């Protein structure tokens with residue numbers, strides 16, 4: 001049996017060569033759900049911005065349904081929401097994503113998962129993509145979330161919480177740290 | 190019912206996050222152990238792209254501009270299959286590469302090699318029912334980089350493939366057999382096994398070669414497979 005091909009870094013030159021037409025605009029005017037803006041940052045182990053990072057996002061729609069044939073949950077497909085986004089970091093390592101807040105999705109054993117977004121991080125020096133999730137700080141469902149519960153160190157759970165902007169409703173801040181004392185929790189999928 | 194999980198990574202087959210010979214990994218590699226994430230609906234689903242994602246000539250990198258680009262024209266084709274040897278049909282395959290002089294069409298690539306206004310170096314296609322893809326391009330040149338004294342990347346084409354789920358995502362690089370730079374390249378040498386390194390080499394293919402047009406190279410890609418097929422009933426409604 002063959003085994004999965006070997007990963008390699010995306011290198012620094014992905015974007016100019018292969019532009020992605022929607023970029024960080026995941027929600028269209030017709031999309032159902034609560035509008036949110038994610039202001040992200042990608043930092044290295046010395047807290048320096050990673051200006052060549054690429055981040056991909058995958059999420060359910062406002063009803064908690066993934067636009068994919070294997071999701072047969074009761075929530076309805078939103079024809080105006082695919083759930084995928086791809087953004088490049090700028091010179092400050094920052095990116096902006098305009099999307100909607102995902103609804104809750106069933107996890108293993110039918111337990112509810114708190115609203116979350118699957119995140120892939122690619123960059124020069126990242127041989128194999130790094131996978132994490134974005135959760136929303138202050139969400140009551142976080143307490144019962146089966147994936148957050150896998151992170152024994154409760155302090156580290158905070159590394160994957162987007163935090164609300166104190167001045168502007170619907171704006172969330174999310175920092176990815178690829179190393180250092182506050183290293184983001186990354187998952188093996 | 191819980192979704193059927195995908196197979197986990199086969200130990201000893203993928204490069205480590207920290208590979209000091211490739212200097213940029215040092216500050217960009219998590220040091221805490223990864224947490225094993227069981228595959229829920231969030232992981233077994235993933236984006237699926239249709240032909241509306243493609244522009245005309247996306248699969249022919251030599252026809253995207255007014256004139257033909259400079260360089261050795263070649264055909265790169267192959268199949269995307271999974272670890273169960275099933276074709277991965279209808280999936281988006283993206284490639285990007287330097288031009289024949291080894292320069293990327295990118296504002297940050299400012300080395301003194303000629304840009305070719307007829308070559309951007311980006312391509313996209315969607316696999317057919319048998320998982321096949323085919324690109325027409327030019328052979329990429331070598332380019333120097335700052336990793337260590339006299340560092341040159343072997344000729345390579347970057348590949349990006351999605352597959353049917355979030356966990357099947359793959360980004361890899363295709364190289365050429367007998368390239369003398371391979372054994373000096375820390376990215377190629379980060380691959381832990383001979384078999385894995387060999388899998389990244391495109392093979393010259395006489396059958397794919399088009400008379401009077403260009404040489405053909407075959408490059409097959411394997412994505413993560415599943416332990417079993419999801420029941421048909423799941424697709425019925």
Ligand SMILES: [Fe+3]
Nearest residue numbers: 011342345347
């Ligand atoms: Fe490259």
